[in-house]
Amino acid sequence: MIRQQAEIELKRIFDFNHFYDEQWETIDLLLQGKRVLLIEKTGFGKSLCFQFPATQFDGITVVFSPLIALMRDQVRGLKEKGIDARFINSEQSTEENKQTIQDAIDGKVKILYIAPERQENQEWIEATRRMKLSMIVIDEAHTISVWGHDFRPAFRRIINLVKLLPNELPVLATTATATKRVQEDIERQLSGDITTIRGELIRDNFELHVIKVTSEDEKLLWLAENLNSIEGTGIIYSGTRVNTEIYSRWLDFLNIKSTEYNAGLDSATRKDIELGLMANKWKAVISTNALGMGIDKPDIRFIIHTQIPASPIHYYQEIGRAGRDGKPTKLILFYNCSKDEKGIEEDYKLPKSFIDSGRPNIKSYDKVIDALKQEALGERQIMKATNLKQTQVRVIKADLIEQGIAKEVIYGSAKKYEYQFNAPELDTKSFDLLREQKLEELDSMVSYVNLETSRMKFLCDYLGDSSYSSNNNCDNTTLSKYPLDSKETIKSELVRFRETYFPVLEVESRYSKLINGVASSYYGVSNVGKTLHRCKYENGGDFPDYLLKLTLKAFRKRYGQELFDFIVYVPETESGDLVKNFAEKISGILGIPISHNLVKIGKTRPQKQLKNWILKKDNVSNIFNYTNPVEIAGKNILLIDDIFDSGATIQEIGSLLTKAGANRIAPLVIARTVGGDI
Amino acid sequence: MERELSYWLALAHAPKVKTKTKNGIILRLFEKGNSIIDFFHSDCESWERDYHLSEAEVQIFNDAKSELSNYAFIVEDLLEQGYNIIPITSKDYPQTLKNNLGLTNAPPLIYAKGNLQILQEQSIAIVGSRAANKTSLEFTDNIAKKASKEFKVVVSGFAKGVDKKALDSALKYEGQSIIVLPQGMSTFKSGYKTYYKQIVEGNVLIVSVFHPKAPWSVQLAMARNPIIYGLASEIYVAESSDKGGTWSGVVNGLQKGRTIFVREPKSGEKNANGLLIAKGCTPVDEFGEQSIYESSESARLFVSEQKSKMKNNTNSQTSLF
Numbered sequence: 001m002i003r004q005q006a007e008i009e010l011k012r013i014f015d016f017n018h019f020y021d022e023q024w025e026t027i028d029l030l031l032q033g034k035r036v037l038l039i040e041k042t043g044f045g046k047s048l049c050f051q052f053p054a055t056q057f058d059g060i061t062v063v064f065s066p067l068i069a070l071m072r073d074q075v076r077g078l079k080e081k082g083i084d085a086r087f088i089n090s091e092q093s094t095e096e097n098k099q100t101i102q103d104a105i106d107g108k109v110k111i112l113y114i115a116p117e118r119q120e121n122q123e124w125i126e127a128t129r130r131m132k133l134s135m136i137v138i139d140e141a142h143t144i145s146v147w148g149h150d151f152r153p154a155f156r157r158i159i160n161l162v163k164l165l166p167n168e169l170p171v172l173a174t175t176a177t178a179t180k181r182v183q184e185d186i187e188r189q190l191s192g193d194i195t196t197i198r199g200e201l202i203r204d205n206f207e208l209h210v211i212k213v214t215s216e217d218e219k220l221l222w223l224a225e226n227l228n229s230i231e232g233t234g235i236i237y238s239g240t241r242v243n244t245e246i247y248s249r250w251l252d253f254l255n256i257k258s259t260e261y262n263a264g265l266d267s268a269t270r271k272d273i274e275l276g277l278m279a280n281k282w283k284a285v286i287s288t289n290a291l292g293m294g295i296d297k298p299d300i301r302f303i304i305h306t307q308i309p310a311s312p313i314h315y316y317q318e319i320g321r322a323g324r325d326g327k328p329t330k331l332i333l334f335y336n337c338s339k340d341e342k343g344i345e346e347d348y349k350l351p352k353s354f355i356d357s358g359r360p361n362i363k364s365y366d367k368v369i370d371a372l373k374q375e376a377l378g379e380r381q382i383m384k385a386t387n388l389k390q391t392q393v394r395v396i397k398a399d400l401i402e403q404g405i406a407k408e409v410i411y412g413s414a415k416k417y418e419y420q421f422n423a424p425e426l427d428t429k430s431f432d433l434l435r436e437q438k439l440e441e442l443d444s445m446v447s448y449v450n451l452e453t454s455r456m457k458f459l460c461d462y463l464g465d466s467s468y469s470s471n472n473n474c475d476n477t478t479l480s481k482y483p484l485d486s487k488e489t490i491k492s493e494l495v496r497f498r499e500t501y502f503p504v505l506e507v508e509s510r511y512s513k514l515i516n517g518v519a520s521s522y523y524g525v526s527n528v529g530k531t532l533h534r535c536k537y538e539n540g541g542d543f544p545d546y547l548l549k550l551t552l553k554a555f556r557k558r559y560g561q562e563l564f565d566f567i568v569y570v571p572e573t574e575s576g577d578l579v580k581n582f583a584e585k586i587s588g589i590l591g592i593p594i595s596h597n598l599v600k601i602g603k604t605r606p607q608k609q610l611k612n613w614i615l616k617k618d619n620v621s622n623i624f625n626y627t628n629p630v631e632i633a634g635k636n637i638l639l640i641d642d643i644f645d646s647g648a649t650i651q652e653i654g655s656l657l658t659k660a661g662a663n664r665i666a667p668l669v670i671a672r673t674v675g676g677d678i
Numbered sequence: 679m680e681r682e683l684s685y686w687l688a689l690a691h692a693p694k695v696k697t698k699t700k701n702g703i704i705l706r707l708f709e710k711g712n713s714i715i716d717f718f719h720s721d722c723e724s725w726e727r728d729y730h731l732s733e734a735e736v737q738i739f740n741d742a743k744s745e746l747s748n749y750a751f752i753v754e755d756l757l758e759q760g761y762n763i764i765p766i767t768s769k770d771y772p773q774t775l776k777n778n779l780g781l782t783n784a785p786p787l788i789y790a791k792g793n794l795q796i797l798q799e800q801s802i803a804i805v806g807s808r809a810a811n812k813t814s815l816e817f818t819d820n821i822a823k824k825a826s827k828e829f830k831v832v833v834s835g836f837a838k839g840v841d842k843k844a845l846d847s848a849l850k851y852e853g854q855s856i857i858v859l860p861q862g863m864s865t866f867k868s869g870y871k872t873y874y875k876q877i878v879e880g881n882v883l884i885v886s887v888f889h890p891k892a893p894w895s896v897q898l899a900m901a902r903n904p905i906i907y908g909l910a911s912e913i914y915v916a917e918s919s920d921k922g923g924t925w926s927g928v929v930n931g932l933q934k935g936r937t938i939f940v941r942e943p944k945s946g947e948k949n950a951n952g953l954l955i956a957k958g959c960t961p962v963d964e965f966g967e968q969s970i971y972e973s974s975e976s977a978r979l980f981v982s983e984q985k986s987k988m989k990n991n992t993n994s995q996t997s998l999f
Contacts, residue, residue: 119754119755128752129748160754161750161754163681164680164684164749165750166684166718166750169746375874376874407758410864411871418878419878421793422880
């Protein structure tokens with residue numbers, strides 16, 4: 001097919017008149033059955049490079065994409081053009097996915113989007129035997145490189161697949177962000193016979209700002225004073241889930257429309273938020289970096305980072321989602337440069353801790369290896385056998401598979417991990433190399449913060465595009481820096497917010513009469529955690545009165561005038577009667593009778609010694625008894641504990657009291673932990 | 679090599695094409711220094727001219743070619759789950775199998791899981807009825823014990839009776855064992871679980887020559903027997919009736935000129951062991967020793983024959999067969 005013919009088809013199907021030269025170059029190679037790596041900035045039109053040839057092939061084009069939102073958007077767009085596009089992912093029901101697979105086998109699908117994790121699914125593998133495959137596309141291809149900024153183990157299998165595909169099958173890998181090193185890694189992994197097409201990365205409409213602050217409060221204050229004066233709607237990226245919650249509550253408090261988004265939300269909620277973002281429902285969505293990749297919204301007007309990302313590549317990738325319409329767009333990065341007693345800058349700590357905790361220690365690896373030598377185990381079985389956190393088990397297992405020490409094998413419908421005969425020794429050198437690289441990247445991110453020259457030039461250079469030479473559109477060149485002087489009124493608002501903000505305990509389910517409870521504070525975010533630790537483990541005596549006051553405040557905010565029949569507290573722990581004494585004080589102040597009838601009937605290990613929720617759940621299972629269950633029937637109960645961690649204890653007591661006929665069980669605790677930081 | 683695997687599956691599982699034809703193609707590629715990829719990317723004319731394929735076979739290979747991408751998905755999944763895919767040109771492919779089955783019958787591709795080194799060891803097959811009597815099972819135990827002591831691998835077919843006994847005994851005496859499956863690799867789930875430790879420790883190797891997804895069937899069980907014989911340097915028959923898998927396997931082996939040891943039946947045993955001896959099998963006692971009326975001279979000859987066979991094995995590495 002020559003370009004002229006192709007552009008006639010392009011007009012007919014997609015209603016565009018012409019291809020860009022780089023688009024046609026890519027398409028031409030694919031039509032010849034070649035392999036191409038396409039590195040182009042967001043908004044270039046990478047998708048057309050596979051969508052168009054897909055319409056020209058006989059069979060089906062399979063697009064591996066990690067981005068569910070993108071799948072949804074693109075499939076909708078293609079369907080509107082009359083192209084048979086579908087997706088298979090966890091958002092659809094099993095039946096819907098099955099039907100899609102059947103349609104693909106029957107030749108009714110032209111373009112099929114699929115999550116890379118699906119390559120682990122036997123039904124899918126089985127189905128691929130009967131499909132007529134014409135092309136394979138790997139979207140967000142930087143994720144196949146461990147040197148990339150978002151390596152995903154599931155993509156390893158896609159690479160293996162591509163290596164095995166026949167020579168004449170066209171393969172396209174696309175990404176918006178790849179350094180030279182990542183580019184070479186992708187080329188190597190997808191086999192040598194690949195053509196790389198690289199475009200320019202500069203985004204002329206970006207206005208880049210860095211705001212250095214000396215406290216977390218300054219970030220909140222700046223937003224209170226400036227967010228409303230920024231045009232349009234946008235995204236605020238914050239480093240942790242807890243922070244998304246805190247920022248979102250603060251904006252609520254200020255009556256600025258916002259919502260929070262993170263990977264912990266269920267898929268229906270996430271979808272709603274994505275749609276709401278498209279419809280400009282909020283001034284800002286506050287999110288971890290889980291949001292935005294692949295969302296096809298042309299007019300995201302600002303992206304604010306409350307924490308620095310892990311590297312300039314991450315930063316470029318994350319801000320790349322904004323301003324696709326080419327209109328002026330603000331990209332603002334906060335950095336708290338106050339130093340702690342060791343001289344380390346506050347905002348350096350979070351990304352550094354991600355690097356430090358990225359890999360479990362070698363002992364943990366050995367634990368898993370030893371367990372797998374005995375028998376094939378599933379993920380949960382490994383957690384039980386090793387007392388490691390789920391996240392750690394996942395990292396270890398991915399590394400063991402990567403190094404050929406273990407394999408993931410399908411047993412019926414379950415996945416198990418098998419140790420391999422003649423497996424190599426664990427290679428820890430590669431871990432060290434990766435860690436060094438990540439530290440270097442983080443330091444480069446800090447360099448961006450401290451930069452005195454053109455910020456866009458810095459990013460382009462870093463990503464291997466040295467074609468950019470002008471110096472404008474940032475706070476170091478043509479734009480003025482944002483001031484940081486907030487009014488006293490706003491400052492006092494923040495104080496008021498701090499005193500009335502209490503974390504929610506999400507324990508509601510249809511299996512019990514528990515309602516979502518409340519904590520007076522996060523464990524690690526304030527000095528509450530330190531106080532609790534002193535009382536519990538350093539013989540510090542009863543919980544001090546300030547905790548009592550704070551907890552009562554939380555109670556009043558959450559439960560207001562609700563009536564309770566009596567208080568039940570979580571009985572005896574290794575720290576003695578602290579909770580009992582605390583509950584008695586609350587009982588006295590609120591005038592709610594206290595019951596001492598909840599007792600422990602077996603031995604438990606301290607929950608904090610158990611590192612994952614499966615063991616925590618097992619530890620407290622059937623361990624409580626209520627000695628006079630008749631008095632519970634139909635009653636509203638306030639359930640008191642000191643620390644809420646996995647929630648397993650509250651859940652266990654909740655289900656016990658529910659069985660005894662309780663009408664409503666409302667948890668009240670002093671502190672809620674963040675990611676098991678106890 | 680890994681890049682070729684999808685092509686190997688396409689060749690090996692091309693339906694209705696004789697093994698001899700498939701091996702003929704491989705042999706020709708081998709002699710010319712070409713790879714299987716070259717074969718699949720040649721045109722139909724070349725297939726007819728250079729590989730002497732019939733029109734029907736050309737059609738079949740055209741279909742196979744169009745399924746290469748599909749095979750890539752299967753291969754990726756198998757490798758990911760720790761299965762080995764061993765083409766006949768691989769150094770891991772057992773020389774014994776090639777020697778015993780030759781161009782006509784050696785499978786172009788085998789699948790394996792476990793310690794591949796086992797495929798290169800001296801090996802003994804112990805075969806017999808699924809409903810073998812006590813004496814036969816004791817015989818099986820004795821042979822497995824002897825084999826394990828002599829560091830020979832016991833090959834068996836994972837059926838009830840003699841097969842299962844051979845496997846269990848080999849492991850009991852800390853020997854090594856090959857299980858030849860009557861089904862595809864990915865349908866043997868409970869088996870992997872049962873022998874997990876032995877596989878991990880390198881004492882059991884699972885082998886199959888069928889399509890990985892093929893379920894157990896009588897036909898595959900029958901088709902598997904020649905593979906058991908083919909993988910073994912020595913064959914011992916514990917008990918055979920005058921029909922069925924063991925019988926036809928032994929008769930087939932005799933036709934190929936194999937030496938086959940049969941347990942000499944006790945008087946009153948209702949089986950066809952005596953009949954097999956009459957047909958030319960070598961009788962052995964309950965410990966697998968050749969019966970006393972065999973002269974020591976013939977035993978010596980036999981040993982030297984075995985040795986020269988082994989020598990041939992090592993010499994034949996440079997050619998494919």
